[in-house]
Amino acid sequence: MSGAPLLEVEGLAKHFPLGGGWLGGERKLLKAVDGVSFALAAGELVALVGESGCGKSTTGRLILRLLAPTTGSVRFRGEDLLAADARRMKELRRDIQVIFQDPYASLNPRMRIGTILEEPLVVHGIGNAGERRERVHEVLGQVGLTESALGRYPHEFSGGQRQRVCIARALMLGPSLVVADEPVSSLDVSIQAQVINLVQDLRQARELTILFIAHDLNMVRHISDRVAVMYLGRIVEEGRTEAVYQNPLHPYTRALLDAVPIADPTVRRQRQLLSGDLPSPVDLPPGCRFQSRCPEVMDRCRKEDPQLIQMDSVHRVACLLHG
Amino acid sequence: MKPGTSPSAPTRELWQRLKASGTARASLLLLIPLLVCALGADLIANDRPYTMVHQGERYFPAFRGMLVDTGLVHWPQPLLGVDFSRLPRSQGVFAPIPYRASGIDLMNSLTAPSSEHVLGTDKLGRDIAAGMVHGARISLTIGVVAVGIAAVIGILLGAVAGYFGGLIDLLVNRLFELMMAIPTFFLIITISAFVREPSIFYIMAVIGFTGWVGIARFTRNEFARARGMDYVTAAEALGAKSGRIMFRHILPNAMDPIIVSVVFGIAGAILVESGLSFLGIGVPADVVTWGSILNEARGNTFAWWLAVFPGCAIFLTVLSYNLLGEALRDALDPRLRGHLKGQ
Numbered sequence: 001m002s003g004a005p006l007l008e009v010e011g012l013a014k015h016f017p018l019g020g021g022w023l024g025g026e027r028k029l030l031k032a033v034d035g036v037s038f039a040l041a042a043g044e045l046v047a048l049v050g051e052s053g054c055g056k057s058t059t060g061r062l063i064l065r066l067l068a069p070t071t072g073s074v075r076f077r078g079e080d081l082l083a084a085d086a087r088r089m090k091e092l093r094r095d096i097q098v099i100f101q102d103p104y105a106s107l108n109p110r111m112r113i114g115t116i117l118e119e120p121l122v123v124h125g126i127g128n129a130g131e132r133r134e135r136v137h138e139v140l141g142q143v144g145l146t147e148s149a150l151g152r153y154p155h156e157f158s159g160g161q162r163q164r165v166c167i168a169r170a171l172m173l174g175p176s177l178v179v180a181d182e183p184v185s186s187l188d189v190s191i192q193a194q195v196i197n198l199v200q201d202l203r204q205a206r207e208l209t210i211l212f213i214a215h216d217l218n219m220v221r222h223i224s225d226r227v228a229v230m231y232l233g234r235i236v237e238e239g240r241t242e243a244v245y246q247n248p249l250h251p252y253t254r255a256l257l258d259a260v261p262i263a264d265p266t267v268r269r270q271r272q273l274l275s276g277d278l279p280s281p282v283d284l285p286p287g288c289r290f291q292s293r294c295p296e297v298m299d300r301c302r303k304e305d306p307q308l309i310q311m312d313s314v315h316r317v318a319c320l321l322h323g
Numbered sequence: 324m325k326p327g328t329s330p331s332a333p334t335r336e337l338w339q340r341l342k343a344s345g346t347a348r349a350s351l352l353l354l355i356p357l358l359v360c361a362l363g364a365d366l367i368a369n370d371r372p373y374t375m376v377h378q379g380e381r382y383f384p385a386f387r388g389m390l391v392d393t394g395l396v397h398w399p400q401p402l403l404g405v406d407f408s409r410l411p412r413s414q415g416v417f418a419p420i421p422y423r424a425s426g427i428d429l430m431n432s433l434t435a436p437s438s439e440h441v442l443g444t445d446k447l448g449r450d451i452a453a454g455m456v457h458g459a460r461i462s463l464t465i466g467v468v469a470v471g472i473a474a475v476i477g478i479l480l481g482a483v484a485g486y487f488g489g490l491i492d493l494l495v496n497r498l499f500e501l502m503m504a505i506p507t508f509f510l511i512i513t514i515s516a517f518v519r520e521p522s523i524f525y526i527m528a529v530i531g532f533t534g535w536v537g538i539a540r541f542t543r544n545e546f547a548r549a550r551g552m553d554y555v556t557a558a559e560a561l562g563a564k565s566g567r568i569m570f571r572h573i574l575p576n577a578m579d580p581i582i583v584s585v586v587f588g589i590a591g592a593i594l595v596e597s598g599l600s601f602l603g604i605g606v607p608a609d610v611v612t613w614g615s616i617l618n619e620a621r622g623n624t625f626a627w628w629l630a631v632f633p634g635c636a637i638f639l640t641v642l643s644y645n646l647l648g649e650a651l652r653d654a655l656d657p658r659l660r661g662h663l664k665g666q
Binding site: 061064066089090093094097098100101102105106107108109110111119120123124166169173 | 552553554556557558559560561562563564567572575576
């Protein structure tokens with residue numbers, strides 16, 4: 001990593017109260033995100049990977065300040081996002097944009113594509129009607145849609161096309177950071193590659209910094225510079241993509257990699273598959289969060305909570321097997 | 324399809340479902356004549372002739388009269404002394420019902436339906452047919468304006484409660500419950516007791532200010548549901564202000580139950596107005612409405628025409644709005660069938 005990071009997340013946590021706590025009852029907390037720290041250098045694509053419910057999407061929403069964190073800080077170009085007032089935050093939103101997972105839900109069904117794409121410019125009072133239209137046309141071309149799309153409604157498009165619209169909307173304001181929250185997970189496999197390639201192209205053309213949230217390790221291997229693996233609200237392993245894929249240190253990362261199918265039926269390999277269920281993020285056991293499913297669980301794991309430690313210059317892991 | 328011309332999916336589907344619905348057609352069959360009556364009341368029932376020749380000049384008193392009533396112009400000098408209602412029928416071309424609603428003619432008090440007065444007259448000799456036609460205008464105006472007021476209040480309160488949630492939602496919901504706990508009709512009667520000079524506008528306002536709870540609750544629920552949708556979160560991530568998100572992004576998606584509720588609300592408002600006029604606390608005495616004609620039937624039980632015609636009109640109007648409401652409800656969302664009713 002060179003220079004000052006564009007985005008720095010430190011000790012970020014989000015605990016959702018679950019009722020209870022009324023008239024002296026015990027108040028339960030759902031710890032969706034529980035102390036997450038990482039940084040993105042300008043121009044980097046970092047993949048945040050984990051199972052459903054591990055807190056990766058919540059992390060994305062905390063960074064976008066769509067949710068207020070319980071504790072922790074988010075710094076963008078050194079500026080504390082959480083301290084920004086409403087006016088400053090609106091300015092910052094021009095620089096930080098988001099692409100959602102489900103392009104069926106994230107486009108307003110009663111708005112034409114042209115209106116949806118113009119909306120960011122209108123909200124921020126950019127340009128006059130003619131300039132805005134020009135800008136919409138320009139971005140529309142960049143995401144591979146034609147002008148005929150502008151007068152239509154979202155329901156007239158396929159999932160892949162809709163996701164292109166969502167990407168175009170995110171790019172309208174010319175952001176430097178894009179949080180892509182599982183942008184291809186809800187698409188057909190045949191379309192996923194197209195959208196991933198589009199994200200890659202745009203990233204290069206516009207020098208975007210991207211936080212790419214995904215649940216599939218295989219998909220992000222070829223596009224990410226670094227990978228962070230999340231489990232139950234914590235990052236358990238983080239490092240340069242090649243380091244993590246070639247030498248996965250955390251048993252959970254290994255299990256995730258083993259779960260990736262190989263497209264060759266003759267290959268037999270030693271698989272380490274996970275058994276057991278994800279523990280509830282409400283009642284976390286003491287010690288390591290992964291102990292109930294870890295194939296290499298030790299006595300220590302039931303008492304000590306492992307912290308992320310630096311293994312070498314490009315690789316960090318939170319596991320008692322290491323250190 | 325040409326860009327810019329395709330309707331949104333919901334709108335197109337709505338039209339297709341409505342066209343296929345017998346209920347919708349039946350309601351329109353009843354509502355269209357009613358609307359014609361309301362809009363063209365002055366041309367259907369008017370004691371001023373469409374056209375007449377007076378002292379060698381041609382005049383159009385029915386049309387001129389509409390402008391005179393607004394205060395924009397005056398009668399031309401030669402017509403000033405003319406009493407149109409006493410004009411011989413042969414002197415001009417008259418409307419099909421050549422009477423005005425409030426034209427008193429004590430010589431013809433309480434006449435039964437005849438060729439002269441097709442629906443009879445009341446105690447003051449006012450023509451019932453003319454009263455029915457002009458009453459349609461008053462009924463529809465009261466329905467639409469009262470529910471318009473109710474919709475504005477209901478949508479604003481419901482939107483704020485549903486969108487912001489939390490304490491605001493809690494307080495607004497308690498307000499809903501408070502309003503629902505008070506019987507609206509008695510509240511209106513109570514308010515009427517304090518009003519010196521009743522007018523149609525006051526009736527509209529009172530019905531509007533007491534009838535917003537149903538619309539507000541539907542709006543609140545729709546907004547609360549939309550609050551968590553990705554397209555709303557996306558608008559937030561763009562930096563859009565709350566007002567813009569509420570009324571530009573969420574409201575168009577929340578309109579379905581609101582529209583249905585408004586249509587049922589119109590039927591309700593018409594019924595309330597008729598009820599008030601029947602009790603004699605609604606509109607001033609010189610204004611003829613369906614309810615006030617019905618009121619006269621109380622004291623003159625032999626004059627069946629005073630009860631039957633306005634009674635049927637109220638029944639058919641309320642029926643047609645309810646049918647339209649049901650057709651809209653089914654067309655907008657078949658899953659709501661049987662669940663969504665007016666206030």
